[in-house]
Amino acid sequence: MARRPCATIAGSMKALIASLGLLMGCSSPEAERLYRAQCADCHGPRGEGGRGPSLNRPALRHAPDEAALVNVVSRGIAGTEMPRSGMSPRQAQQVAAFVRSLGRAAPSAVPGDPARGAQLYAGKGGCARCHTVNGRGGALGPDLTDIGARRSVSYLRAALVDPQAAVPEGFLQVRVTTRDGRRLTGVRLNEDAFSIQLRDLSDQIHSFWKSEIAELRKDWGQSPMPGYGTLLTAAEIDDLVAYLASLQGRL
Amino acid sequence: MKQLLLLPALLLPLAAQVPYERILRAASEPGNWLTYSGSYQAHRYSSLNQITRANVGRLKTAWIYQIRARHHFESTPLVFDGVMYLTEPPSDVTALDIRTGRPLWSYRRNIPEGVIACCGQVNRGVAALDDQLFLATLDAHLVALDMKTGRVRWDVEVADYRTGHSLTLAPLAVKDKVIVGIAGGEYGVRGFLDAYDAKTGRRAWRFWTVPGPGEPGHQTWSGESWKTGGAPTWVTGAYDPESNLLFWGTGNPGPDFIGDVRRGDNLYSECLLALDVDTGKLKWYFQFLPHDIHDLDSTEIPVLVDGVFQGKPRKLVLFANRNAFYYVLDRNTGEFLLGVPFARQTWAKGLDTRGRPIEDPATFPNVKGATVYPDDDGAANWYSPSYSPQTKLFYQNVREKGGVYFLTEAPYEPGKRFTGAGRRNVPGEDPWGALRAWDAMTGKLRWEFKVHSPPWTGVLSTAGGLVFSGTMEGDFFAVDAETGKLLWRFQTGGEIWGNPISYLSEGRQYIAIAAGSSLVTIALDR
Numbered sequence: 001m002a003r004r005p006c007a008t009i010a011g012s013m014k015a016l017i018a019s020l021g022l023l024m025g026c027s028s029p030e031a032e033r034l035y036r037a038q039c040a041d042c043h044g045p046r047g048e049g050g051r052g053p054s055l056n057r058p059a060l061r062h063a064p065d066e067a068a069l070v071n072v073v074s075r076g077i078a079g080t081e082m083p084r085s086g087m088s089p090r091q092a093q094q095v096a097a098f099v100r101s102l103g104r105a106a107p108s109a110v111p112g113d114p115a116r117g118a119q120l121y122a123g124k125g126g127c128a129r130c131h132t133v134n135g136r137g138g139a140l141g142p143d144l145t146d147i148g149a150r151r152s153v154s155y156l157r158a159a160l161v162d163p164q165a166a167v168p169e170g171f172l173q174v175r176v177t178t179r180d181g182r183r184l185t186g187v188r189l190n191e192d193a194f195s196i197q198l199r200d201l202s203d204q205i206h207s208f209w210k211s212e213i214a215e216l217r218k219d220w221g222q223s224p225m226p227g228y229g230t231l232l233t234a235a236e237i238d239d240l241v242a243y244l245a246s247l248q249g250r251l
Numbered sequence: 252m253k254q255l256l257l258l259p260a261l262l263l264p265l266a267a268q269v270p271y272e273r274i275l276r277a278a279s280e281p282g283n284w285l286t287y288s289g290s291y292q293a294h295r296y297s298s299l300n301q302i303t304r305a306n307v308g309r310l311k312t313a314w315i316y317q318i319r320a321r322h323h324f325e326s327t328p329l330v331f332d333g334v335m336y337l338t339e340p341p342s343d344v345t346a347l348d349i350r351t352g353r354p355l356w357s358y359r360r361n362i363p364e365g366v367i368a369c370c371g372q373v374n375r376g377v378a379a380l381d382d383q384l385f386l387a388t389l390d391a392h393l394v395a396l397d398m399k400t401g402r403v404r405w406d407v408e409v410a411d412y413r414t415g416h417s418l419t420l421a422p423l424a425v426k427d428k429v430i431v432g433i434a435g436g437e438y439g440v441r442g443f444l445d446a447y448d449a450k451t452g453r454r455a456w457r458f459w460t461v462p463g464p465g466e467p468g469h470q471t472w473s474g475e476s477w478k479t480g481g482a483p484t485w486v487t488g489a490y491d492p493e494s495n496l497l498f499w500g501t502g503n504p505g506p507d508f509i510g511d512v513r514r515g516d517n518l519y520s521e522c523l524l525a526l527d528v529d530t531g532k533l534k535w536y537f538q539f540l541p542h543d544i545h546d547l548d549s550t551e552i553p554v555l556v557d558g559v560f561q562g563k564p565r566k567l568v569l570f571a572n573r574n575a576f577y578y579v580l581d582r583n584t585g586e587f588l589l590g591v592p593f594a595r596q597t598w599a600k601g602l603d604t605r606g607r608p609i610e611d612p613a614t615f616p617n618v619k620g621a622t623v624y625p626d627d628d629g630a631a632n633w634y635s636p637s638y639s640p641q642t643k644l645f646y647q648n649v650r651e652k653g654g655v656y657f658l659t660e661a662p663y664e665p666g667k668r669f670t671g672a673g674r675r676n677v678p679g680e681d682p683w684g685a686l687r688a689w690d691a692m693t694g695k696l697r698w699e700f701k702v703h704s705p706p707w708t709g710v711l712s713t714a715g716g717l718v719f720s721g722t723m724e725g726d727f728f729a730v731d732a733e734t735g736k737l738l739w740r741f742q743t744g745g746e747i748w749g750n751p752i753s754y755l756s757e758g759r760q761y762i763a764i765a766a767g768s769s770l771v772t773i774a775l776d777r
Binding site: 062077078080132134135136139143145189190191192194195197199203205207209 | 333334348350351353354355356359361362395397399400402403404405
């Protein structure tokens with residue numbers, strides 16, 4: 001469904017119109033401009049999601065109603081990467097209306113079967129070895145409990161086929177050789193000038209002083225995750241994407 | 252395709268497994284700190300003795316971890332298998348590598364804006380059991396986290412935060428259960444103590460600290476007053492494996508300062524409860540203060556000791572109450588054995604032979620203002636005492652401060668304050684505090700170490716003959732456990748609202764304390 005344009009009326013009616021626009025779910029070119037400048041970086045130009053969650057959905061977890069959405073747009077969300085926007089109340093209302101209009105657009109279709117996808121996740125795909133869903137599974141890769149709420153279908157598909165192109169922020173594969181000749185590969189948990197902490201491929205946590213390490217290699221842009229384009233058929237990828245898209249977290 | 256290279260675990264990893272049996276025998280591994288009070292007996296005593304009276308002067312800070320939040324930092328960390336598990340206010344958890352002080356993972360919880368907490372958005376620590384950690388959240392949920400990742404295993408609602416329920420305590424993990432008590436005594440909640448199945452998060456039992464119609468004790472509440480009766484359970488209790496009893500203190504009845512609307516003894520407010528840990532059934536209770544109108548929550552730490560009382564070996568529970576009396580009770584029956592003041596108090600003329608107080612009506616809140624000692628922050632509070640089996644002394648940080656109480660109103664509205672008095676300071680008074688040590692069997696004062704302001708700091712005693720505590724001016728200090736003589740101090744730069752602990756890292760003894768917004772660790776100079 002296409003977004004309805006707002007009527008443009010000047011002067012003292014502006015605020016009223018902005019509220020009305022919010023109620024009616026219409027949006028203005030100004031709102032779209034603001035969204036693209038301030039929000040699209042993380043949420044995608046069409047709200048399809050990226051670093052931030054996708055917004056092209058009718059229900060948003062942190063914004064159950066219009067007031068909450070305006071609040072999130074202007075003040076951000078404490079404890080998350082969502083910052084305050086510094087927008088005026090009127091701008092925040094406009095952007096909120098635009099975000100709601102995204103939710104009325106048809107989301108990209110998910111052709112696969114989530115039930116078959118769940119089987120692939122646990123079985124052939126071997127995903128649970130490195131990923132967690134609802135507290136179960138490995139910890140090497142990101143928690144996928146609410147990945148369907150945070151990432152668009154197209155992002156999920158791309159990440160499955162080419163993991164190297166979608167290495168999450170803060171995720172770094174490291175290889176350590178200690179001074180006494182032991183070798184370890186893992187994911188960096190933390191690092192400072194004098195020490196490094198990592199989780200190895202069998203999910204064990206290690207901490208080293210750098211003085212204990214002979215060689216430390218950092219595989220920037222590398223992921224221990226295999227590309228599934230060659231491991232699964234196109235239909236299976238569809239199913240797995242459908243399953244991942246169905247993971248909406250604990251609401 | 253990139254090949255997965257699965258290496259065998261060549262190095263000793265930072266493992267994480269705490270079966271119940273390990274907590275049960277916590278005293279046999281003093282290098283770790285496995286439960287809130289150090290052991291189920293809640294002694295907050297460490298048998299580590301590398302740091303002694305002779306070398307304590309060589310203590311130096313090892314590393315400091317700074318939290319992001321600005322709320323009071325009241326967390327007692329747990330330490331085992333090379334990792335420290337710390338809560339950060341309001342309801343976050345961080346795992347730190349104890350060699351470097353560097354974070355391994357964090358759990359960050361979004362707390363709803365409308366959350367209601369009387370006395371700060373705080374948290375006092377996690378419980379550990381098997382491969383999980385348990386966090387009680389400010390929005391009144393109990394959350395199980397994977398110990399190795401901080402990822403959520405389960406998350407259950409304990410109560411509705413919008414009606415003034417909150418959780419600030421460290422849960423207590425016993426056998427296959429996680430015990431958690433509620434806060435909200437200033438909001439007219441109906442108190443309870445809950446046990447949850449550690450594996451599933453399903454509630455195993457609930458003990459209502461305000462009995463409903465038809466339940467024993469219900470008749471101690473006039474009219475409908477039980478519905479807003481308070482009696483919260485917001486401080487971690489103790490557990491006695493021998494009798495299988497859980498010991499837990501309960502808080503004030505609601506409204507805090509108005510008694511006419513809730514005539515009767517108001518059971519089980521202001522009690523020590525002894526409950527069967529498997530079923531939640533009440534074995535006995537002792538009510539310190541029937542029908543309290545001074546807000547003197549009996550939510551302090553029950554300390555379980557086998558001692559020789561008046562020449563007879565007995566199983567005891569020791570309790571330094573916020574009301575300024577130190578109690579000794581029989582652990583198996585609840586029989587009152589001793590009750591003596593440990594701070595200035597004016598609310599009671601004394602205790603009768605069964606331990607029931609003889610109150611002074613002149614101290615009851617009134618419209619003109621009534622002065623009472625201690626004030627409703629108490630002579631003691633949630634912060635922990637310590638008992639040393641080496642010296643057989645009970646160590647308690649004591650607050651010396653009064654208050655003037657002006658009676659107001661308390662119309663009940665869900666989620667709104669429900670107390671009924673305004674407090675002012677006693678004109679011209681200069682409140683103070685002291686770390687006191689008394690004979691655990693008699694309550695007789697052995698020594699005191701005075702501090703400038705009434706403290707909110709817990710106490711740790713060690714086998715090195717030392718007692719560690721801190722001040723509201725930021726000094727962390729060690730005194731001689733026998734004499735109270737100051738042996739070492741360090742200015743941490745922030746008010747100390749934490750409880751100290753001790754543990755080993757790479758074979759060396761450490762002390763850790765939450766101070767200001769820092770978790771400070773201390774060890775002997777190498």
